[in-house]
Amino acid sequence: MATSQTPESLKLHRKLPYPRVILLAAGTVTVLSALTYGVIRSTEPPSPVKYLTAMVRRGSLSETDSATGEVVPAETDTVAVPSNAVVSTVPVHLGEVVTQGTTLATFSDPTLVSTVAAEQAVVSAQSAQVNLLTSSSYTASQQDSITQAQDNLIQAEEILSADKSAGNVVSPAGGIVSQLTSVGTAVTAGQSIAMVDGKPVQAPMTGTVQTISVVNGQTVNPGTLLLTITSPALQAKIVGDEGQIAGLQAALDKAEAQDSPAQNTTAAAEARAQLQRDDETLAQEQQALAGLVVKAPFAGEITALNLSSPAKLLTLSSLAQQVTVPIPETQVAMIHLGQSVQLSLPALPDQTLAGSVQNIAPVGTYSNGVSSFPVNVNLTHSSEVRYGMSAQANIVIRTVHNALLVPLSAIQTHGLHHFVQWLGANNTVTRTPVRVLLENATTAAIKSKHLTTNMRVITATLTASNGKLHLKTKGRALHRAHPKGPRGGKKA
Structure with a gap:
């Protein structure tokens, strides 16, 4: 069934375009505008690439091991x-x-004081004895004593010999003996006791005829013993002489035993030994007294x-101070006596103190599968450092001298190989292999046949996008020192 339209609606419909045509036209305009903008943008020159660089320099680089300990007195x-x-x-x-x-x-x-005084007296007496025994005058005196004893004995023996011969009657001349007095006859001094060659021989003393040595009618020579007369007084005198000789002999034996050079040397040696013992005792007591x-x-x-x-x-x-720090077993072999150390104290944030390794413990401490060795570090004295403060010791465990130094951010790694990029003329970028000798938290010591000092290595790239600058790091990010010791790269 057809729809009827009024004349007004038909008139309006003829004046306006269709809606689809309108939308199509708008879309076409938008696309053309975008394409035009894109063409215009594509004809603009690209923004130049900018690089952050650092200059290659030559110098020394050290790796340190850090540990914390307490400040204590060295003694x-x-x-x-x-x-x-x-x-x-x-x-x-x-x-x-x-x-x-x-x-x-x-x-x-007080008891020790009196003991020392008494021992000093003993030492003085013993010292005097040693001086006496070793003096030349004492030795001469001892020899004189022996000589005198020998002389006394000789004199006594001579007296004994004289007394024993006092009763002997000898022939005053040669001739025939007659009228001999018989044994046991008592005679008086001057009495005729025999005839020799017709001449009387008188008794030299009063006594009794003890023995007869010849017989009547015997011819004798002058001095021949005829008979012997004895008496109680003479016998007593002889016994006394013999006793005196025995005493003098004993005195001589004693003098020779005590006063001889050999004996004197022995006595002096014994006295010296005793003096040494007394001196040692006195020294011990004096040491206690000095204490x-x-x-x-x-x-x-x-x-x-x-x-x-x-x-x-x-x-x-002691004013001398030290810090004891634990060093891991993987790094203790790199520590040696006298090694320089830098110390920082939280209590003194603006100071860095110098020190040196004093000793390394021969035995480590095992904990959680790792051993560490206590290392004593001498601390340069500072009046501001107090016992008990904490301190961080930075020990240089490895140093590379006269090497090329670049920022760690310039080092790029591919597999086991390291390289850097350096900026040449007209911003040309060249990639060069390097060998990393040593690195710390910010710097790497390298070896390269193609780099020299004053060349500039790239550490980062600056790019522009949407009107903003963007930083792109080329090499490694900054990091702390490796906890297990130095890291070295492979040869390029």
């Missing part, structure tokens, strides 16, 4: 009250800084003082 000395002694004076106070040799404390011990005055063995600070504690009266801490 400590604790003063205790000696046994059987009492405190006399303590002329120092807590926190006082003293020099070496300063008196820290004095003690008293009653305690002096500072080194310069330091009084860090503890307790007058009521005999076992720990005071503590002296």
Whole structure:
């Protein structure tokens, strides 16, 4: 069924275009506009690439190992009250800084004082004995004593011989003997006791005829023993002479045993040995006595003082300070005595102190599968550093000298190989292989046949997009030092 239209609607319909035609025209205009803009943009020259560069320089690079420890005194000395002694004076106070040799404390011990005095007397006496035995005058005196004893014995023997021959009657001349007095006959001095050649022979003393040596009618020569006369007095005298000789012989034997050069040498050696023992005893007692005055063995600070504690009266801490830090077993082989160390203290943020490795513990400490070795680092003295402060020690474990140095961000890695890009004339970029010798947190020491100082290596690229600059790093990002030691690249 057809729809009827009014004359007004037919008129309006003829004046307006169809809707689809309108939409098609609008879309066409939009596309053409976009294409025109694209063509115009494509004809503009591209923005030039900009690079961040750094100059290659030559120098030394070090790798350090960092560890934290506590500042402690390099030496400590604790003063205790000696046994059987009492405190006399303590002329120092807590926190006082003293020099070496300063008196820290004095003690008293009357018993020890008297013991030392007695031993000194013994040593003096023994020393005098040694001096006597080794003196030349004493040796001469001893020899004189022996000589005198020998002379006395000879004189006594001569007297004994004379007394024994006092009763002997000898022939005054040669001839025939007659009228001999018989044995046992008592005679008086001057009495005729025999006839020789018709002449009387008189008794030299009063006594009794003891023996007859010839017979009547015998011819004798002058001096021939005729008979012997004895008496109680003469016998007593002979016995006395013999006793005196025995005594003198004993005295001589004693003198030769005690006063001979050999014996004197032995006695002197024994006296010297005894004197040495006495000296050692005296030295020990004097050392104990000297211990009653305690002096500072080194310069330091009084860090503890307790007058009521005999076992720990005071503590002296040396001015020399040290820091003990743990070094991993993988790096301890790179540490050596005297190695330089830089120390930083959180309490002194604006200071860097110097130090050196004093000693390395021969035995490590094992924990969580890793061993570390305590390393003592001497600290340069500073009045601002206090015992107990924490300190970070940076120990140089490896140094490369006279190497090419570039920023770590310039190093690019592909597999096991390293290279850098350097900027030449007209912004030409050249890629060059390098060998990384050593690197720290910011810099790498390299070796290359194609790089020289003052060349500029690329560290990053600046590009423009949508009116904004974008930074694209070429090499490695900055990082901390490798925890397991130095990293070296492969040869390019």
